[in-house]
Structures are given as C-alpha cells and as structure tokens.
Amino acid sequence: MATSLPQSFYRAEQVREGEQAVARALDIPMYQLMLRAGQAVFDSINQYYPNAARLLIVCGAGNNAGDGYVIARLAKSAGLNVTIWSLVAPEKLSGDAATAWQEWQDCGGSVIKTQPTVTQFDVIVDAMLGTGLSRAVEGDFAQAVRVINHCHVPVVAVDIPSGLCANSGCVKGVAIAADITVTLIALKQGLLTGQAVTHRGELIFAGLNVATAFARQAEPAGQLISDDIKTQCLPPRARSAHKGQFGRVLCLGGDHGMAGAVTLCAQAALRTGAGLVKVVTQKDHTLMLVTRQPELMTQSWAPGQSLGDALSWATHIVIGPGLGQSAWSDALWTIALSARLPKVVDADGLNKLARQPQHRDDWILTPHPGEAARLLGCEVKEVELDRFAAVKAIQTRYGGVVLLKGAGTIVYDGTDYAVANVGNPGMASGGMGDVLSGVIGSLLAQGVDLFSAATLGCYLHGKAGDYAAQAGERGLLASDLFPYLQQLVD
Structure with missing residues (x-):
C-alpha cells in the first residue's frame, strides 16, 4: 500500500543490505517482499490509470525484472492485456526473479524479445534496472530507454527510473523519464535531488509492511525537510513581544545597477519576522529603498568610511545580494568579514569567498550550482553529477552550513543532510536567491540555530513559491512570494 513519503532517506547500499536484514529479523522470505512490491506497483497503476487496458512491462535481468513479472501476473489475473518485453533471456534469471518468471509462465504468460510498437499501450512499466546501477546504460537497454521516452505513453518506474544513480540522482548515460516512480521499503537519496527530480515524475512510497522495522535498524543518510519544521523552530510569540527580541539584520550589497537584489533580501527579512532591518548600500540607492519599503533603515557607504556603528548595531549579517565585483564591493566584503557576527553569504559574496577561501563556523553559504562550482574550482556538471558530494566538499573546505540550491535543495552542516x-x-527567475538569503538571515535573528535556519528558510521559500505558482509558474516573480512568506511564518 502506497503511503506518504517518509522523512528519512538512505543510500542504495543501506537499503539493499537493510531489506535482507529486516526480512531475516521478521522471518519474511525475500520472495514475499517481491510479491508485495509487485502488488504495490500494480495498485498504483490502478489508482493513477484506472482505465488502462493494455500494459507493456519492460524487464531486465535482476530483481527489478522479478518485480515486473509479478506485476504482469497480477495484471493478467485482473483481465488486462499484458505484454512483457524482455531485454535479456529470461532463462538466465536467478533467485527470486527466476521464481517470478516461472510463475508468469505457469499462468500462461510469455515474453517477446524484439521491440514492440510501444505507442499501442496505455501504460509502460519500467522494470529494467534497479538501484545497483554503477555504469552508463548502453546497448539494448539504452535503446529501450530512448524508445520509451519518445513514445508519449505514461511510464511507471519500479523503485527507481532505469538509468538513474540511486545515490547521486545523476543520469548514467540515459534514463527513463517516468510519470510515476513507486519506490520500495525505504526512500533512496538519489531520487530527491538534481536530475532525478525531472526523471522520477510523481514519487510514491510503498513500505511493503517492513518500513518501520527497516527504519529501526538503519541509520538514515539524511532527512527530508518536513512540514512540521516551522512549529519546531518558530514557537508562537508572546503577547508581550517587542521588536528588540527578534534581532537586527544588516544587509550589505546593492552596488550600482543592482539595488533590486539587496532590496528583495531586506524585504524578505522583514516579511519573515526580523525585528529591525538595515541596508548598507550605494548612496544613489537609499532613497529608492525607503520609498519602496519605508520600514527599512538605510545607510550609504563608500570605501574609507566607518561601518563600526552599523556592525555594533547588528546581530546578524546578510552579504552578497547585488554586491557586485567592484572596488566598492571588495572593501565592503573585507569589512564584513572582520565582524564576528553570524552571517548568510550569497551571490557575489560567494564569488569573493571562492577567490579568497577561508573556513568559519558561524556562517551559512547558499550557492547555486554555478557558485558551488567556483567554490570548488570545478565545472558545474561535476557539481550536478553528485550534489551530495558537492555540498559536503564545500562544507569541508569553508565550514558552517552549506545550502546547495536547485531542484531538491540540500543543506549540510558537516554531520547532517536535509x-x-x-x-x-x-522559481528559476531573478531575485529568488536574494529572497532566500533574507529569509534565512531573519530566522537567525529570531534565534534559530544555523542548520535549522537554513532548513526552515529553504522550506518557507519553496512552499511560498509553490503557493505563488498556483497562479502560473511561468512569469513567477521573487516578490510574489512575500504575502505567502508572511502567512507561513504566522
């Protein structure tokens, strides 16, 4: 039976070893788990495609194929027209997969070994490759993936879309673009970020009645950021509350031509509950800022001037939005680094850090993949090949908490992944990152610790974006998030 996504996720090898351990502990034959897996996928097909009459199941060589044969038998028993396209000789199957194939034969089923006309089917089931994939998909498997991806027939993937790495989420050569992925027993981390978010379609979890037992005996690789994080981190305010209790955020940035970035950052800090927010920026921008948002305090600054009073006033700093790459921004960056205040570093602040690396424990770094690549001295494609490895490498080199933006944003503090x-x-539009940095700075100012501020800020930002996108994704603006951010932190 499919359930909501669990909070914990795991590496593929943890699941492979853990499912055998839990089966032994519960005295459940592994084949029984295969039968449950097939039933769970078939139930999802019935739920999402109740009118499907013609089913194509594409099978490979391992236990993923065994799940496919179980699905086929269930579908045939239910009266569906079922075709199995086997990419390997089924006689070579072993173990539970061989048992599933034999039961398919026993009920009168057969297989075809040549490519069918895939467009004649109502649903295609991807049972080719499982979580053990370690090299690029090639040969007949690669050809099958390409054919399926171009046929415009709904695709249901068993456990993971074939061609995806279960640990990194990267595509190994080619990968199935599924409409639905029914993942089994435990959530694999590679399904949650990067390219996988596109290829998995809607993610459905089926625990096969062993998920609770599995979770008791396996240490998670990390956690999904849950809906209850707000109540954990932001308790209701006392009726006697005053602004002095909720911090003073100093936003540094907005070089010539880039006032909008620091404005969005500062507005986001206000909208998510910071007590006071001040912007240090170019003199030409101060009037525009207070006109746009009169609740903001502003201070113009030029190299050679002191920032001592502003830094003494602040409890937290956000630096980077609209900071630029000029002599003005270099001087402002140097002064900001001298302040022993917790910081959020974004945008051009990260680019400056990449050129002058240092390690600190009191900051949150919020790179997108391009900035991450500069921080690591590599190409963007290397970051995206393994986002978990990239965020860990950044944190190891620079310290603090690192938030790697993108589809399936990852937060890492040296110990825990979220x-x-x-x-x-x-949300792939200008200014979204500036809003995120302001949200996180605001949460820090309200007393939330670094890791929780990064995870809660990421959640609030994404959730507000989802609410705003109900009016349409294309053309969504960063400022569209503000009313939803205010609602979410209430």
Whole structure:
C-alpha cells in the first residue's frame, strides 16, 4: 500500500543490505517482499490509470525484472492485456526473479524479445534496472530507454527510473523519464535531488509492511525537510513581544545597477519576522529603498568610511545580494568579514569567498550550482553529477552550513543532510536567491540555530513559491512570494 513519503532517506547500499536484514529479523522470505512490491506497483497503476487496458512491462535481468513479472501476473489475473518485453533471456534469471518468471509462465504468460510498437499501450512499466546501477546504460537497454521516452505513453518506474544513480540522482548515460516512480521499503537519496527530480515524475512510497522495522535498524543518510519544521523552530510569540527580541539584520550589497537584489533580501527579512532591518548600500540607492519599503533603515557607504556603528548595531549579517565585483564591493566584503557576527553569504559574496577561501563556523553559504562550482574550482556538471558530494566538499573546505540550491535543495552542516521537497520550476527567475538569503538571515535573528535556519528558510521559500505558482509558474516573480512568506511564518 502506497503511503506518504517518509522523512528519512538512505543510500542504495543501506537499503539493499537493510531489506535482507529486516526480512531475516521478521522471518519474511525475500520472495514475499517481491510479491508485495509487485502488488504495490500494480495498485498504483490502478489508482493513477484506472482505465488502462493494455500494459507493456519492460524487464531486465535482476530483481527489478522479478518485480515486473509479478506485476504482469497480477495484471493478467485482473483481465488486462499484458505484454512483457524482455531485454535479456529470461532463462538466465536467478533467485527470486527466476521464481517470478516461472510463475508468469505457469499462468500462461510469455515474453517477446524484439521491440514492440510501444505507442499501442496505455501504460509502460519500467522494470529494467534497479538501484545497483554503477555504469552508463548502453546497448539494448539504452535503446529501450530512448524508445520509451519518445513514445508519449505514461511510464511507471519500479523503485527507481532505469538509468538513474540511486545515490547521486545523476543520469548514467540515459534514463527513463517516468510519470510515476513507486519506490520500495525505504526512500533512496538519489531520487530527491538534481536530475532525478525531472526523471522520477510523481514519487510514491510503498513500505511493503517492513518500513518501520527497516527504519529501526538503519541509520538514515539524511532527512527530508518536513512540514512540521516551522512549529519546531518558530514557537508562537508572546503577547508581550517587542521588536528588540527578534534581532537586527544588516544587509550589505546593492552596488550600482543592482539595488533590486539587496532590496528583495531586506524585504524578505522583514516579511519573515526580523525585528529591525538595515541596508548598507550605494548612496544613489537609499532613497529608492525607503520609498519602496519605508520600514527599512538605510545607510550609504563608500570605501574609507566607518561601518563600526552599523556592525555594533547588528546581530546578524546578510552579504552578497547585488554586491557586485567592484572596488566598492571588495572593501565592503573585507569589512564584513572582520565582524564576528553570524552571517548568510550569497551571490557575489560567494564569488569573493571562492577567490579568497577561508573556513568559519558561524556562517551559512547558499550557492547555486554555478557558485558551488567556483567554490570548488570545478565545472558545474561535476557539481550536478553528485550534489551530495558537492555540498559536503564545500562544507569541508569553508565550514558552517552549506545550502546547495536547485531542484531538491540540500543543506549540510558537516554531520547532517536535509533535502527540500518543495519548490517548482517557476522559481528559476531573478531575485529568488536574494529572497532566500533574507529569509534565512531573519530566522537567525529570531534565534534559530544555523542548520535549522537554513532548513526552515529553504522550506518557507519553496512552499511560498509553490503557493505563488498556483497562479502560473511561468512569469513567477521573487516578490510574489512575500504575502505567502508572511502567512507561513504566522
């Protein structure tokens, strides 16, 4: 039976070893788990495609194929027209997969070994490759993936879309673009971020009645950011509360031509509950800022001037939005680094850090993949090949908490991983990162610790984006998030 996504996620090898351990502990034959897996996928097909009459199941060589044969038998028994396209000789199957194939034969089933006309089917089931994939998909398997991806027939993937790495989420050559993925027993971390978010379609979890037992005996690789994080981190305010209790955020940035970025950052800090917010920026921008948002305090600054009073006033700093790469921004960056205040570093602040690396424990770094690549001295494609490895490498080199933005944003503090399951493609627009940095700075100012501020900020930002996108993803603006952010932190 499919359930809501669990909070914990695991590496593929943990699941492979853990499912055998839990089966032994519960005295459940592994084949019984295969039968449950097939039933769970078939139930999802019935739920999402109740009118499907013609089913194509594409099978490979391992236990993923065994799940496919179980699905086929169930579908045939239910009266569906079932075709199995086997990419390997089924006679070579072993173990539980061979048993599933034999039972398919016993009920009168057969297989075809040549490519069918895939467009004649109502649903295609991907049972080719499982979580053990370690090299690029090639040969007949790669050809099958390409054919399926171009046929415009709904695809249901068993456990993981074939061609995806279960640990990193990267595509190994080619990968199935599924409409639905029914993942089994435990949530695999590679399904949660990067390219996987596109290829998995809607993610459905089926615990096969062993998920609770599995979770008791396996240490998670990390956690999905849950809906209850707000109540954990932001308790209701006392009726006697005053602004002095909720911090003073100093936003540094807005070089010539980039006032909008620091404005969005500062507005986001206000909208999510910071007590006071001040912006230090170019003199030409101060009037625009207070006109746009009169609740903001502003201070113009030029190299050679003191920032001592502003830094003494602040409890937290956000630096980077609209900071630029000029002599003005270099001087402002140097002064900011001298302040022993917790910081959120974004945008051009990260680019400056990449050129002058240092390690600190009191900051949150919020790179997108391009900034992450500069921080690591590598190409963007290397970051995206393994986002978990990239965020760990950044944190090891620079310290603090690192939030790697993108589909399935990852937060890492040197010990714990958290992944966001919110946000949408409409948020791929200018200013979204500036809003996020302001939200996180505000949460720090309200007393939330670094890791919790990064995870809660990511959740609030993505959730607000999802609410705003109900009016349409294309054309979504960063400022559209503000009313939803205010509602979410209430």
